[in-house]
Amino acid sequence: DTAVSQTPKYLVTQMGNDKSIKCEQNLGHDTMYWYKQDSKKFLKIMFSYNNKELIINETVPNRFSPKSPDKAHLNLHINSLELGDSAVYFCASSQEFIGGANVLTFGAGSRLTVL
Amino acid sequence: SQQGEEDPQALSIQEGENATMNCSYKTSINNLQWYRQNSGRGLVHLILIRSNEREKHSGRLRVTLDTSKKSSSLLITASRAADTASYFCATATGNQFYFGTGTSLTVIP
Numbered sequence: 001d002t003a004v005s006q007t008p009k010y011l012v013t014q015m016g017n018d019k020s021i022k023c024e025q026n027l028g029h030d031t032m033y034w035y036k037q038d039s040k041k042f043l044k045i046m047f048s049y050n051n052k053e054l055i056i057n058e059t060v061p062n063r064f065s066p067k068s069p070d071k072a073h074l075n076l077h078i079n080s081l082e083l084g085d086s087a088v089y090f091c092a093s094s095q096e097f098i099g100g101a102n103v104l105t106f107g108a109g110s111r112l113t114v115l
Numbered sequence: 116s117q118q119g120e121e122d123p124q125a126l127s128i129q130e131g132e133n134a135t136m137n138c139s140y141k142t143s144i145n146n147l148q149w150y151r152q153n154s155g156r157g158l159v160h161l162i163l164i165r166s167n168e169r170e171k172h173s174g175r176l177r178v179t180l181d182t183s184k185k186s187s188s189l190l191i192t193a194s195r196a197a198d199t200a201s202y203f204c205a206t207a208t209g210n211q212f213y214f215g216t217g218t219s220l221t222v223i224p
Contacts, residue, residue: 004157031210041152041201043214056211090157094210101146101165102210106157 003027006091006107013081014115021076021110023091031055032074033104034066035090043090049074050096078112086114119204119215127221134191136218138204139184145208147180147187152201152217161202162189196224 006023013019025032033056034046047066048056054066063079078085088109094102119140128134140147146165150158164171164180164187171178177190191198199222204215 033212035214041217041219043158043203043217045211045213048210050210092157094212096210101163102207102212103148103160103163104150104158104205104212106159108157109155 004091004093004105004107006089006110008110009108010111010113012113012115015081015083017081018077018079019081019112020078021089021091021112023074023076023107025072025091025093025105027093027095027105029093029095029105030071031094031096031102032068032071033092033094034074034076035092037088037090037109039087046089047074047076081112081114083114086112088112119206119213121202121204121215121218123218124216125219125221127223128194130194130196130222130224132194134194134198134220134222136189136202136204136220138187138189138215140187140204140206140213140215141185142206142208142213144182144206146206147178148205148207148212149176149178149187149189150203150205150214152203154200158203191220194220194222196222198222 004025031050049068091107092104122137148163149161203217
């Protein structure tokens with residue numbers, strides 16, 4: 001199936017731990033993203049990678065580090081987890097078309113709970 | 116912040132009625148898109164309207180765009196219980212996307 005897949009779907013961990021969320025897309029898209037959705041469903045861009053280069057880095061703490069081994073993968077590593085990091089993290093991808101418009105394809109989300 | 120705002124935050128209607136959601140944004144855009152999110156799922160793209168378009172239709176969806184007012188509306192006609200979801204507008208400039216705060220729609224059977 002063509003899709004954006006992210007793992008794990010659920011992650012429960014203690015404060016201070018380090019965790020990673022993986023994302024893979026087989027759509028051949030050039031750009032991948034990480035979004036954070038809080039409990040009020042507010043969706044905020046965290047990172048964007050285009051052909052393995054970081055092109056957006058919003059005001060995200062440096063405890064969060066995106067890693068892209070190739071253009072089909074964009075993993076999110078979080079160090080020293082804090083209570084406020086609890087949220088649903090969405091991976092997405094898009095394709096840039098000359099003269100066209102990009103549309104986002106989202107993964108199903110990874111719900112992170114920090115205790 | 117480049118986030119947009121949506122209005123209303125929550126909307127509850129009877130099946131068969133029309134639902135209208137509004138979105139306001141702050142920056143110049145190439146296009147504006149609407150996405151739907153079912154509970155516990157990722158967002159799914161619904162419809163895109165370019166900055167030089169004023170209205171667009173897709174099935175039961177009708178989107179308008181007023182770039183002078185930096186606003187857009189999404190109309191869902193003849194709503195169904197299965198339309199119950201959260202709806203988000205997203206402004207796009209190149210491959211940068213910024214989402215609104217979302218409207219939670221409940222369609223009562």
